[in-house]
């Protein structure tokens with residue numbers, strides 16, 4: 001049977017987060033029996049319910065007339081209008097209807113955009129290249145692989161302040177024997193998963209210039225754009241940069257800011273031609289998002305309730321980050337030197353030196369303490385030696401995590 005499937009699909013592994021989930025489920029009875037019922041700090045999925053407001057709007061919408069029929073993949077006009085208004089209010093970005101398209105979550109959107117860009121081939125030297133952050137969202141690499149392209153990792157390091165020099169990147173691509181002409185897209189993700197790193201307009205401007213110079217689609221993944229801590233400068237949209245629409249598209253999600261990960265809704269906006277081609281692809285493979293979900297999402301987007309919810313959630317994440325950092329400091333982690341993120345709900349931490357690999361460490365923490373972490377190498381080769389902790393569980397659970405690590409003898413030494 002396997003040989004019936006294409007060469008790209010055959011190379012896929014089960015997505016790392018689901019591998020971790022399966023392993024956790026397998027171990028749950030045993031861990032629960034020894035008082036270590038798993039606490040999941042692996043997936044980027046907040047456990048709090050979404051804003052009450054959005055739940056109410058969903059329930060109201062369900063009884064509306066014509067709400068259960070097919071919708072359009074582009075999105076109903078109320079959703080598109082609400083997105084246009086949000087982009088204006090939040091970023092002062094003007095958009096036309098043709099520059100916006102709804103998504104069944106930004107994961108789907110980014111995967112389909114990559115699919116629309118890459119000419120699949122198994123010939124390594126002829127593969128289209130998508131530049132992805134390393135470390136970066138674990139799905140990018142697989143999305144490129146399944147599209148028949150090649151993902152080329154851009155190292156994000158403390159030395160480059162997680163904003164790599166793009167001209168140096170171009171030189172390195174050529175030094176590695178690849179042609180810049182093969183590069184189809186540059187994916188940027190700020191605030192970043194897994195690092196929590198942020199960027200600024202100056203860097204985004206350079207990225208726009210770089211992409212224009214080399215005729216590369218700039219894909220900005222803005223899944224965490226509203227998730228900066230109180231008092232921090234709000235994260236900018238790439239579309240705020242003059243001329244960005246000539247070369248850029250940006251992906252947004254309701255998942256993280258409103259804890260709506262299961263609703264599966266987001267949007268892409270930016271370059272009209274790119275959005276148009278992408279829309280044609282999507283029209284052939286999906287028929288859009290359930291209308292009541294679109295309706296409720298469109299209502300929350302520009303609401304006072306929605307904005308207050310995001311601000312409160314960011315405060316909670318900041319508070320929980322402090323609980324974890326204080327606890328890890330007691331366990332020997334040099335948290336003062338880590339420059340913890342001021343955005344997202346992720347913490348990116350070094351594994352204790354006695355472990356050879358990230359996986360060895362995260363496996364032991366799971367097996368002994370029932371704390372579910374993600375090994376850093378899941379996010380790219382620069383992630384080896386690190387692990388990601390998502391501060392998505394409750395405050396009590398965060399205290400419990402530290403208590404367990406202490407009791408089970410985990411220390412950074």
Ligand SMILES: Cc1ncc(COP(=O)(O)O)c(C=O)c1O
Nearest residue numbers: 044105106107137193223253255
């Ligand atoms: C960087 C980044 N982009 C996109 C996504 C996908 O989010 P969704 O498909 O729920 O919008 C995630 C989810 O973890 C992410 O971390």
